[in-house]
Amino acid sequence: MQDRTTNRMLYSLKVAGSQTAAALADRLGVTPVAVRQMLARLNEDGLVGFEDSRESVGRPKRFWHLTDAGNGQFPDNHAGLTADILASVSAVFGDAGLDRLISHRETATLNQYRAALEPIDSIEAKVEHLAEIRSAEGYMAETRREANGDLILIENHCPICVAAKACQKLCRSELDVFQAALGPDVEIKRFEHILKGARRCAYRITEKQPGSSQLAMKL
Incomplete structure (x- = not known):
């Protein structure tokens, strides 16, 4: 022990x-x-x-x-069982059925995150609270602000890693959820990824300049 x-x-x-x-x-x-x-x-x-x-x-x-x-000493949310279920869904219902399952999970997660983040005004506070939510889900998340002003969201553990290896659409789904939950005023990019051999997953969150979206449309 x-x-x-x-x-x-x-x-x-x-x-x-x-x-x-x-x-x-x-x-x-x-x-x-x-x-x-x-x-x-x-x-x-x-x-x-x-x-x-x-x-x-x-x-x-x-x-x-x-x-x-x-x-493997850290919690994995019964990842092996999850991976088996995903494989079964794909086998029985095909890729379309698996896509529907992931889309349903994405919508439910997004609704949960939006409800938690909506009352918060600043982007930094939103990201910090998102990290708290993710930590409660087992991701051991933390944040920091870099000298250039970018916010960094770090997840030191992936409790669904086994499932994500079996179905990488789960990872793409999470990135989409983060973007939608934090809103159109930020741009999010993953620059470290456990599934690509990194020790952790890390996301760079850049606040867009006011009016940048309208300027881009005019151009």
């Missing part, structure tokens, strides 16, 4: 990505020796791996990361 500190270490690797033992020790408030001992045990259990990177002159630094088994 994993202790609380070990679980915090797995969570830290999930949220912040690859880290050195020293960085983990500082983040968790424990000694580097204790961290290395825990990492060694997790490595033996197949939950973490490492890569050595030489960033400057001297000894290379060892960066630890979660393995697929480590990622």
Whole structure:
């Protein structure tokens, strides 16, 4: 059974990505020796791996990361069952039936998000609340604003990853839902994608300049 500190270490690797033992020790408030001992045990259990990177002159630094088994320690919303159901829907009702199912899910999710975000005025506050909703759904979401003013929505975990691999229309559907929920005043692009090998999914949300839509139509 994993202790609380070990679980915090797995969570830290999930949220912040690859880290050195020293960085983990500082983040968790424990000694580097204790961290290395825990990492060694997790490595033996197949939950973490490492890569050595030489960033400057001297000894290379060892960066630890979660393995697929480590990622599997986080909730998946019964993803295997979901994937089987999607495959069954496609087999019985064809692609048209699967499209109808995804469209129904998209509409229901969009209505839920719109109801939650509509009372909020600012785009930044909307994105922050969207991150809270997604975290409650298991996505471990967070936001930040970059120096150029763009908002970044980060999802450190995908609880439907297995299902999304079986049906990538689910991912395209989520992007459409985000765009519709936040409205026409923003443009959303996904620039990191778990299904393409990234550690997480990340979205860039750019606020459009007032009048830009009308100008584009005139041009």
